[in-house]
Amino acid sequence: MAAIDDLPEVPTKDASTVILVRDSASGPEVFLLRRVIGMAFAGGMTVFPGGGVDPQDADADVAWSGPPVSWWAERFGVDEGRAKALVCAAVRETFEECGVLLAGPTADTVVADTSGYADARRRLEARELSFSEFLARENLVLRADLLRPWSNWITPVGETRRYDTRFFVAAAPAGQVADGETSEAEEVSWQTPAEAIADWSKGHTMLLPPTWSQLCSIAEFDTVAGVLAAEPEIPVILPKLYEEDGELRVRFPNQEPYYAAGAHPWGKR
Template sequence: MATNHEPAAAGSTAPAVDPKDASTVILVRDGQSGELEVFLLRRVAGMAFAGGMTVFPGGGVDPSDEDANIGWSGPPVSWWARRFSTDAARAKALVCAAVRETFEECGVLLAGPTADSVVADTARYARARTRLEQRELSFGEFLESERLVLRTDLLRPWANWITPVGEGRRYDTRFFVAAAPDGQVADGATSEAEEVRWQTPAAAIAHWRDGASVLLPPTWTQLSRLAGFGTVAEVLAAEPDIPQILPTLVGEGKGLRVEFPDQEEYYAARPHPWSKRSGDV
């Protein structure tokens, strides 16, 4: 994880803000046309972080995510720690946050009454979902009260991006992929989303290229990678390397530009009038 010893952005003398842990889940499904689709939401404009941007469900790790005493089905915490190059406590918190945030933001719950089952309909948990989002209820308390087991085997590790040094809000984000469970409906019933939709990765990129949405570099990169897969099964079978990617901010005119791996197509596709705020990743 990045530390406060990182250098500040070019031209800045302020110490770097320590990034907070976060988890993001890329929900995928096989669409009716037979093509791979991903679930995207447009965040409410004016939010402190990534307002108005089109993103995958996700958010910051809560302290209770690490402390949760829950049923766990799937790869052990030690496996997740190795894949994300971190310690066991943080790995557990990241996985719990991934499932919790996905449930809060779109109603999809990667859990079931047994180690080999998954909830078919999450409507009965609507009240608990609201309480989770408002931090009136911890995820561990919710799972325990409903006698549910966390299905970590439905998730796959995918990527790790850190917000550039120089931003006021920074996150060390682990990306996961997961297949949307049969019978569950991903929705936009959250205070953080203005719009949600399922799209093929190619269509989402075309939508962005036409100026109809704003994709931050990590989101664009994951969509570009997923465009190379045809089905959910292919995505879940992948075992990608997960390097830690830390973009940098560089001055460009009166604003700042985000530099990141394989960025040429991103900047060639359409102009990006980045300011310090819109450069958040």
């Protein structure tokens, strides 16, 4: 087993990813998207909704309900400006990518139907409208209390695009429909973590280690309430690329089951 030496260290960009969960007869289900093949980052991979922090996320002047920015800064180990940007990006990206909006008319309500915001969603994705402008125009309060911090993964050194990604969990709001009406997804689905991992094991989908690891962690819970009540430690996980038998792999915590199932998404060198 040989480490990969002298790989270029591309700077990271902050990103937010939201694991949407809902209860089912088989336990919690998660919402997954298969990204369009050919995208610059994680093309063809099955992922949770999310994306890079936009510069406007840090400056967003929004009505806010839930733990203060200082609480999020402490949980994620960042300053308050980055914490605010990460939470705003989490809510914005979830709305853009699957139409689920963690916001409401008041501090203790949530939008029941987002279909009336379809044009705004399109404009947000095209960066023709800022998230703060959208919330202000619709008199909506950002519901930070509906999110929970979950984990922190950084793209390995050696990749040409690198993200410092904070993962959140959130229960899908009652009445709202998660969809695939985004230019970034080929298909979407609700699955239990066990179903998603089984599909990947059969070669039907591709899961990068962070997605696989979050599925494994959600699989430990019997209900959405249990997921939301958890208070996981959030260490910074920075996987490392290495080469084994001419094949490029990535080293990360508890990786053995991932490779035991035959996962080799990085290919041959």
